[in-house]
Ligand code: TMP
């Protein structure tokens with residue numbers, strides 16, 4: 001049962017429950033981009049994201065990736081383990097798109113020979129700058145033993161999700177993961193994994209199915225997310 005609001009973010013509300021180690025993530029019907037500069041209410045987004053995230057966490061769990069996911073509770077709520085969250089975002093890219101295209105002057109759509117891993121500092125005031133491992137160490141953002149584990153896990157998740165999406169007609173362009181320490185002391189993937197935090201292109205048509213639809217007014221967001229959910233639910 002939901003109790004006190006622990007934290008409200010741009011796309012989710014985190015609630016405490018009767019059990020101290022378990023939290024409820026409620027997926028809101030809101031979209032935001034560019035550091036919250038662009039915002040919208042999109043009815044139905046929360047339900048789609050909750051279903052997509054739950055399914056992906058289930059798949060990762062089955063493949064041996066430690067995550068905070070316990071179960072989907074309702075159409076817009078996920079039950080998760082409470083985690084001490086690290087202020088680092090790990091981005092893995094298979095194809096150039098988004099910020100890397102601007103930063104490195106490459107063409108959108110450039111296929112990387114190997115997955116490109118980047119680290120970002122979760123800090124709204126600083127607008128989430130890209131950082132390197134040394135910065136992570138100097139700032140003490142994660143326990144030192146966690147950095148190699150996070151990198152290795154992010155690359156494993158990439159392999160799992162790249163294959164999974166490809167088998168459902170979708171190219172996994174890039175995605176962002178967050179990590180934290182669970183009550184049992186283990187380091188796990190936390191937060192959400194949704195088309196808000198991944199770039200997904202239709203393999204056949206190249207159509208963008210993720211939040212870039214909202215960021216760059218490419219088309220109806222719900223239509224893209226609905227296509228993603230429909231495709232990944234097909235066996
Ligand atoms: P980027 O190209 O804007 O750096 O984004 C890389 C991936 O990370 C993309 O799939 C979107 C995701 N992402 C988030 O989930 N949260 C964020 O705040 C940002 C900037 C990106």
Ligand code: ASP
Nearest residue numbers: 010032033034035036037
């Ligand atoms: N989600 C972030 C924001 O609200 C950035 C993004 O995904 O583009 O600003």
